[in-house]
Amino acid sequence: xxxxxxxxxxxxxxxxxxxxxxxxxxxxxxxxxxxxxxxxxxxxxxxxxxxxxxxxxxxxxxxxxxxxxxxxxxxxxxxxxxxxxxxxxxxxxxxxxxxxxxxxxxxxxxxxxxxxxxxxxxxxxxxxxxxxxxxxxxxxxxxxxxxxxxxxxxxxxxxxxxxxxxxxxxxxxxxxxxxxxxxxxxxxxxxxxxxxxxxxxxxxxxxxxxxxxxxxxxxxxxxxxxxxxxxxxxxxxxxxxxxxxxxxxxxxxxxxxxxxxxxxxxxxxxxxxxxxxxxxxxxxxxxxxxxxxxxxxxxxxxxxxxxxxxxxxxxxxxxxxxxxxxxxxxxxxxxxxxxxxxxxxxxxxxxxxxxxxxxxxxxxxxxxxxxxxxxxxxxxxxxxxxxxxxxxxxxxxxxxxxxxxxxxxxxxxxxxxxxxxxxxxxxxxxxxxxxxxxxxxxxxxxxxxxxxxxxxxxxxxxxxxxxxxxxxxxxxxxxxxxxxxxxxxxxxxxxxxxxxxxxxxxxxxxxxxxxxxxxxxxxxxxxxxxxxxxxxxxxxxxxxxxxxxxxxxxxxxxxxxxxxxxxxxxxxxxxxxxxxxxxxxxxxxxxxxxxxxxxxxxxxxxxxxxxxxxxxxxxxxxxxxxxxxxxxxxxxxxxxxxxxxxxxxxxxxxxxxxxxxxxxxxxxxxxxxxxxxxxxxx
Numbered sequence: 001x002x003x004x005x006x007x008x009x010x011x012x013x014x015x016x017x018x019x020x021x022x023x024x025x026x027x028x029x030x031x032x033x034x035x036x037x038x039x040x041x042x043x044x045x046x047x048x049x050x051x052x053x054x055x056x057x058x059x060x061x062x063x064x065x066x067x068x069x070x071x072x073x074x075x076x077x078x079x080x081x082x083x084x085x086x087x088x089x090x091x092x093x094x095x096x097x098x099x100x101x102x103x104x105x106x107x108x109x110x111x112x113x114x115x116x117x118x119x120x121x122x123x124x125x126x127x128x129x130x131x132x133x134x135x136x137x138x139x140x141x142x143x144x145x146x147x148x149x150x151x152x153x154x155x156x157x158x159x160x161x162x163x164x165x166x167x168x169x170x171x172x173x174x175x176x177x178x179x180x181x182x183x184x185x186x187x188x189x190x191x192x193x194x195x196x197x198x199x200x201x202x203x204x205x206x207x208x209x210x211x212x213x214x215x216x217x218x219x220x221x222x223x224x225x226x227x228x229x230x231x232x233x234x235x236x237x238x239x240x241x242x243x244x245x246x247x248x249x250x251x252x253x254x255x256x257x258x259x260x261x262x263x264x265x266x267x268x269x270x271x272x273x274x275x276x277x278x279x280x281x282x283x284x285x286x287x288x289x290x291x292x293x294x295x296x297x298x299x300x301x302x303x304x305x306x307x308x309x310x311x312x313x314x315x316x317x318x319x320x321x322x323x324x325x326x327x328x329x330x331x332x333x334x335x336x337x338x339x340x341x342x343x344x345x346x347x348x349x350x351x352x353x354x355x356x357x358x359x360x361x362x363x364x365x366x367x368x369x370x371x372x373x374x375x376x377x378x379x380x381x382x383x384x385x386x387x388x389x390x391x392x393x394x395x396x397x398x399x400x401x402x403x404x405x406x407x408x409x410x411x412x413x414x415x416x417x418x419x420x421x422x423x424x425x426x427x428x429x430x431x432x433x434x435x436x437x438x439x440x441x442x443x444x445x446x447x448x449x450x451x452x453x454x455x456x457x458x459x460x461x462x463x464x465x466x467x468x469x470x471x472x473x474x475x476x477x478x479x480x481x482x483x484x485x486x487x488x489x490x491x492x493x494x495x496x497x498x499x500x501x502x503x504x505x506x507x508x509x510x511x512x513x514x515x516x517x518x519x520x521x522x523x524x525x526x527x528x529x530x531x532x533x534x535x536x537x538x539x540x541x542x543x544x545x546x547x548x549x550x551x552x553x554x555x556x557x558x559x560x561x562x563x564x565x566x567x568x569x570x571x572x573x574x575x576x577x578x579x580x581x582x583x584x585x586x587x588x589x590x591x592x593x594x595x596x597x598x599x600x601x602x603x604x605x606x607x608x609x610x611x612x613x614x615x616x617x618x619x620x621x622x623x624x625x626x627x628x629x630x631x632x633x634x635x636x637x638x639x640x641x642x643x644x645x646x647x648x649x650x651x652x653x654x655x656x657x658x659x660x661x662x663x664x665x666x667x668x669x670x671x672x673x674x675x676x677x678x679x680x681x682x
Contacts, residue, residue, distance in 0.1 A: 003049050005642065006042035008630035019566055019589060021599060025627040026563075031615075040615070040626060043644040050643050054670050061469055061673065062666035066659070068465035070403040076374075076386055077105060080366035083136055094657030095119055098130055098139070112139050112158040119657070123649035124616075126656045128173030134230075135180040142173055147616035147651025149173070150188055155202065168206050174224040176233045178250050184212065184224055184233060192571040192618045194221045197235050199255045212255055213246065218574040220263075227273035228321050228364040234271060237263065240455065240578040245271050247278070247299075260299040272321035279307065279326065281319045286310035287490050291319065291328065308341075315489045317458075320362050323369045325391055327362045331458070334418075334430045334481060334488050336360045338375060342391060349394065355379045356418040357432040357461035357479075374399070378463040380434040380477070381414035404465055413437055414471065416461070421507075421514035427495075429507050430487060431514075432461045432479040439474045446550065446676055447476045447521045449512065453484035453504040454533035455579060456493040469669050473676065476520065482507035482537075498581055499591060505540045512541075512548045524550055525679065527672050531555035532620055532652070535611075539597025539628065542606055549607035551640075551675045553668055556613055556652055560624040561596035562589070571618055598624070601631045605638035610671045612664075614650040622646055643671070 010024035028036050051058060074088035084105055087096040095115030101107040118141075119125035128142035128151040139158055142151030153168035153175065172194040174186040187196045197213040200206070213235050215222045220243075225234045235246040235257055242265055246257035260271060260278065269282040277293045284301060291308035294300070308316070308328065317336070318329035328339040338351040338360055351360065362375040371391050378384040383402035390397070417433040439445060448470055452459060459479045467477045481487035484496025484504040496504045508528075515521045526549050530538045535557020542552055558564070565583045568574050581588030593599055609632070613625035629644040636642065645667070647654060655661045 003046065005046050005633060006039060007633050008039045008626075010634070017566070019583060020563065021593075023563065023627075025630045028626045028630065029621075029623045031622075036623075036626075039630075040622070040646045040648075043626075043629065044646060044648075047643045047645045050641065051667065051670065054674055057673060058666050058670040061669045062663060064406070064469055065466060065662045065666055065669075067406045068404050068409065068468065069658070069662075070405055073403070076399045077101070078366050080132070081136060085132070085366070089658075094659055095125065110158070113141060113156065118143060124651075124656050126653075128171075129175050131175055131177060133177050133180040137180060140175060140177070140183065142171055142175060144651075147614055147647075147649065147653075147656070148192070148618050149651060150192065153185060164202060166200070166202060166204075166206075168200065168209075172223070174222075176224045176226050178233065178248075178255065184235075184255075186222055186224060191569055193218075193575075194223065197222055197224065210255070213257065218568070219577060221575060227271075229273045229323075229368045232273045238268075239263075239575060241266050241268070242578075243268050245269070247271065247273075247296075258299070261301050270319065272319055272326075274321050274323075274326075279319065279321055280304065281316055283490065288312060288314060289316035289490070291316065308339075313489075315486060317486070320364045320373070322364075322373065324371070327373060327375075329360075329362065331486070331489070336460075338362055340389070340391065351375070351389070353377060353379070355382075355416060357416050358382075359460040359462035378402075380416050380432065380461055380463060380467070380479075381411045383411070383463050383465075402463070409465075409468070414468075415440075417441070418461075421511045423503075423507050423510045425503070425506075427483070427503075427507075429483075429511055430481040431511055432459075432481070433520075434467060434471055434477040436471050436474070439471075439476075441476070441520055444519055444522045444525065445474060445476045446525045446527070446679065447478050447515060448527045448529055448672065449478045449480055449508075449515075450529045450534075451480035451482050451508055451537055452530060452532075452534040453480075453482040453496055453508070453537055455484075456486045456490070458485050458487050466665055466669065470672060473673060475672075475676070478511075478515070480508055480511045482511070484533075497579055499587075501580070501591070502595065504537060505544065505595065508537060508541055509545050509548070512545070516548075523548055527551045527553065527675065529553045529555075531557070533558050535559060535620075535625075536561060536597060540595050540600075542609070543597060543600045543602065546604060546606050550679060551608040551610070551672065553610045553671070554612075554625070555654075555668075556617055556620045557597070557611065557625055557628070558620045559597040559628045562592050562599055564621075564624065565592060570621070598628050598631060601628070601635050603635050603637055606632060606636045606640060606642070608640040608671075608675055609642045610668060611642075611644045612654070612668075613644075613646045614652055614654065615646055615648050616650065617652040619652045 011027045071091040075086045077084040077086040084101045087098050093116050097111050098113040099111050122145045124147050126144045131140045139156050142153050144151050151171045153171050155164040170188050172186040177183045181202045186194045189195050195215040198209040199212050200209045220237045220239045223236045233248045237244050242263050244263040245260045248257045267284050272279045280292050283289045290310040292304040294303045315331040320327045325342045330337050340349040358379040372388050374388050386400040388397045419431050420428040459481050482504050486493045528538050535554035538552045538554040539559040583589040583592050611625050613622040615622050
């Protein structure tokens with residue numbers, strides 16, 4: 001039986017302003033219009049009907065995915081004062097249990113928070129944070145049951161199991177204890193923007209909370225952080241090209257915060273505490289960042305002294321400080337490494353991997369004075385390994401390697417390569433490849449090409465077992481490290497934003513051309529994949545070079561860029577002027593209009609496409625994908641498959657439960673494998 005996709009009717013509405021273009025599907029922005037939900041449900045029904053004949057394949061893929069996760073997984077316990085803390089899953093449970101043991105790991109287990117019980121019958125349940133009080137008596141947590149990232153804060157007595165009457169609504173995921181009976185949190189405004197920091201004392205009503213700080217600049221949001229020493233709480237005001245921090249010593253009476261360095265355009269910094277000083281990672285007069293120290297009493301830039309000077313070819317990505325040493329996360333030639341520096345020694349120790357592409361990340365842990373620190377290491381073929389490094393001796397211990405229960409899995413069956421593609425302006429773009437050793441690169445292969453390319457986010461070459469579903473079937477999995485991320489340093493990011501945004505799109509297209517030219521694949525054998533801003537990238541290349549692709553997957557795609565950036569009532573709009581530009585200015589308006597996927601849909605053939613959205617998404621609203629799909633259905637001249645799924649009970653990140661998330665992933669992988677099967681038949 002031939003299936004007929006739904007079509008959203010056009011409505012001729014007057015443009016909102018002279019800056020807006022005619023938008024015949026604007027009515028889909030109104031969720032209160034009954035026709036909107038009717039359309040979304042019709043698309044969901046069509047999606048199910050299309051996928052129904054592939055149910056056997058989809059179920060097989062789901063079982064493959066489930067077979068590669070340890071259903072009874074547990075984190076490695078960490079010592080914090082007298083307690084060992086960890087989380088674990090029970091087989092069949094969607095969510096983790098949060099547990100601890102007193103003194104020794106042989107002691108009885110205490111489950112202090114059961115995420116599954118919190119979820120109860122809710123279709124969605126996400127915890128924004130789980131934070132233990134300083135005396136280990138209480139646990140605070142933030143619950144979101146919609147997917148809109150508006151959290152309700154609750155406090156529980158671990159020993160008695162009693163939940164306090166305090167209920168704080170409309171919070172972000174930022175929370176920090178001041179003492180065991182008082183804390184700071186961030187409240188969202190009516191437009192879901194985190195702009196206010198409040199002080200709360202247990203037992204008082206929320207309307208009695210004290211406003212500590214309010215952000216007045218609409219181009220900035222606020223968050224909270226704590227020093228590794230646990231002695232300071234920081235208020236972080238951040239935009240997309242600048243920030244500023246305020247510090248409060250938790251032992252001090254009151255709740256005053258000290259400004260460290262005023263914001264200035266283009267200046268970003270982060271702060272750690274050590275003794276009488278702050279250590280600051282800053283890009284002031286250092287494009288790729290440098291590390292400085294400054295007295296706590298006079299922390300401004302005039303008092304900054306270099307610890308690690310700027311290096312033009314090495315990006316400093318992050319800092320973790322302990323009492324006797326610190327670790328800098330660095331990136332050199334597109335690859336990460338850890339620089340361990342003992343404070344009373346001259347020479348650093350470097351930690352890296354002998355692989356063409358990999359991922360490394362250190363974290364602070366719970367004990368500031370610890371002689372050991374932990375770090376994760378993985379490659380696209382090697383599951384994540386947690387190591388503990390003993391600083392005085394240099395000994396390294398493997399604490400855990402992620403289990404892949406599937407008995408057929410052997411990491412030695414896979415090959416990781418790093419290649420370089422020449423962009424049209426001469427830049428060399430790194431590309432990470434993963435393939436099965438039985439499906440070599442000596443002949444063209446279908447390729448899944450994933451990319452993001454915005455906000456300075458780096459594409460880490462880490463392990464993800466879902467890729468094996470494709471790689472085991474002969475696909476090559478590829479990561480395109482396009483400009484707009486910081487894969488090759490901060491300049492890589494600056495050369496992929498604002499008036500240089502087209503570099504991101506051209507890089508991706510040029511990588512496709514490189515893969516075809518070097519006979520790694522063929523034209524029409526590539527499936528593109530990207531989410532959020534990466535979904536925008538998919539939308540642009542769909543308009544510009546549809547002939548390159550077998551298919552495209554765009555998850556919660558940011559595709560209505562012009563209309564979104566013209567609406568400053570949306571949560572992220574003003575914050576993102578520094579990423580895309582301000583369309584109220586003529587030059588920025590024309591540039592955004594030149595690539596915004598929705599505005600540039602036209603009569604032409606498009607590849608097969610799978611598009612997803614979350615009804616409660618506050619980052620990329622559902623209607624961006626809905627309007628885009630509706631317009632594509634009207635203009636596309638091909639008969640290729642276009643399917644659209646809206647998660648009615650989820651937000652930007654999709655399903656909250658681990659098994660539900662696997663089912664969503666199984667749909668996407670089934671779509672790709674289905675395209676591969678059709679290609680083989682042709």
